[in-house]
Amino acid sequence: MTASNAFGSGMVIQQRNLVEQVADFLTQAIISQHYAPGERLSEVQLARDLGVSRAPVREAARLLESRGLLVSQPRRGFFVRALDAAELNDVFDLRLCLERHALARLVENYDAEKEQALRRQVELMCEVALNDSDSRKIEEDLVFHRMLIAFAGNRRLLRTFDDITHELRLCMALIGKTHADPDSIATCHWALLDALASGDREQCREAVDYHIGVARDYVVQGIGEAS
Amino acid sequence: MTASNAFGSGMVIQQRNLVEQVADFLTQAIISQHYAPGERLSEVQLARDLGVSRAPVREAARLLESRGLLVSQPRRGFFVRALDAAELNDVFDLRLCLERHALARLVENYDAEKEQALRRQVELMCEVALNDSDSRKIEEDLVFHRMLIAFAGNRRLLRTFDDITHELRLCMALIGKTHADPDSIATCHWALLDALASGDREQCREAVDYHIGVARDYVVQGIGEAS
DNA sequence: CGATTGACGACTGTCGACAGCTTGGTATCG
DNA sequence: CGATACCAAGCTGTCGACAGTCGTCAATCG
Incomplete structure (x- = not known):
């Protein structure tokens, strides 16, 4: 996704938090059923796949937890929320x-x-x-x-x-x-x-x-x- | 607070997250006006004071942010919520x-x-x-x-x-x-x-x-x- | 054959470190 | 003297690493 601004076109300020980017990615992936409800998400694997470290992944996951898209179990990790x-x-x-x-x-x-x-x-x-x-x-x-x-x-x-x-x-x-x-x-x-x-x-x-x-x-x- | 169990009294399994402990401490400190509304909280200083690393402090702060006790500004840190x-x-x-x-x-x-x-x-x-x-x-x-x-x-x-x-x-x-x-x-x-x-x-x-x-x-x- | 135990692997919780940004003060210039 | 530019200190965002814990599966015992 590119945007135009005062400096011309295609000049995207790539300075958004990694956390937000990861959160957006995760949100899309969950909404689009790319992850099944109840599926476990591995911090390490996500970090590898996205090419970032675990810190932003973890923070984004906590964000999605507060939004009700993920649930966390201590020492077990994050799971995609399964609404009954x-x-x-x-x-x-x-x-x-x-x-x-x-x-x-x-x-x-x-x-x-x-x-x-x-x-x-x-x-x-x-x-x-x-x-x-x-x-x-x-x-x-x-x-x-x-x-x-x-x-x-x-x-x-x-x-x-x-x-x-x-x-x-x-x-x-x-x-x-x-x-x-x-x-x-x-x-x-x-x-x-x-x-x-x-x-x-x-x-x-x-x-x-x-x-x-x-x-x-x-x-x-x-x-x-x-x- | 101690609890009784099958092994007798006072035997508490002390395994709560550092995050929760820091969150409780911060909550108490904010509620009890130990920090003034609008005051900036330094992650490093908090970590030093509590004897933990920045990771649990940061996570606890994000938790309190979702609860409306703190607000965060990117690259500036966390501030005690000042309700008008x-x-x-x-x-x-x-x-x-x-x-x-x-x-x-x-x-x-x-x-x-x-x-x-x-x-x-x-x-x-x-x-x-x-x-x-x-x-x-x-x-x-x-x-x-x-x-x-x-x-x-x-x-x-x-x-x-x-x-x-x-x-x-x-x-x-x-x-x-x-x-x-x-x-x-x-x-x-x-x-x-x-x-x-x-x-x-x-x-x-x-x-x-x-x-x-x-x-x-x-x-x-x-x-x-x-x- | 079923249940228990032990070890292995993977993962989370936590830590210390580094780079880039923000900020407040200082020096310079008009 | 006021305003701007610059510099240093501290901080956040991000990273990689280590230790403890949990789940899994095979081996052992009844």
Whole structure:
């Protein structure tokens, strides 16, 4: 991946932490099922494969552990997190909790600017649903929901959402398929925006409950089939 | 703390990670204001002082960073987290979000056993309010609220609560004083239990909102005075 | 034949060392 | 005298190495 900057094109500042690079690599490898759930990761082997020492590998693994993508056992090492249906249910229950709260806050200070930004995102999601890859669809969906939380104005809430986002990516990738139909995506998300525009708190809550409920049922069912 | 086992008493297997020990030390040092908010921590100096190498120190620091007690700047090191009033408000807003949800779940499957356990904890808090240190009072209060979340049955929710718990300890220790009056503690927490016993969801929500609101106002006000 | 024990191999936890960066102070120049 | 450039000290990021521990598998004993 190259980038353009003030010094011309292709001049990439290769100064990002090794830790971040390793973390990105590991995240991709886990999300893309390159490692199986429950698989053990060897620090030495990873370090050899990536051409770095064990220190950054270890630090990146701890980072992914805090994000819920890996679990560690003392003196045994790191293992790819294997989410079962119950844990998945808990994650979606927490997500419901967060998004309910965010929309209750957001509806209090909703304005045209926020509405326009959200509408643009939904339109982008519809385009993406037609042409792009599954992972791209998932990312844009998460961007939409992240915008909802961000607009609510609580940065700590946003951080918690980002935390569970990694787990969501994990299990969404796990079930593989996504509802690609752009019509369903549009109606599903516009219902949320309509509820917000109405300014009615109860209507927002119902919309969120329905939205997250559908997503949860879809994923939990997918996990049930997969395992 | 010593433990009894099959070989008699006091025979403790001292094999805890250095990382955990350093993390505990750092946590205590930060909570007890031994380090000032915003202060820079040197890995080398900490390693020297504790008689260990930099690796466990660094790992423990990263752990505390994920818990929100430290923040890191690349190539600059770790700094003690300095919470301002806005961040504090966000933390309490998130806590409100979590406890509301937990009580809504808990009221659905509330039983005598859970009620008894919670009542015992409130009684313990009243005793502690008379005799013990501030930090002990804070701990027992957190235990009570942790029980509420745990009884709700969502482990992911509990993990998130544990996360913000560290930040709560930080700011509670920051303002120093606690409402020591056992009467107010009793009435304040029994109102929650009464709402749970009533089985009415709306009543629970009001009780939680009031409870967390009081705590938030108290702490935010304390921070305002301190800074 | 099944269970226990012992050794082997691999790995994690921890350590000390080096290079590059950041920082604060000092010297130089306008 | 003020501002800029430079320099030294300390620190973080990264590395390779060693010791203790865990899992595995074969050999031994009942």
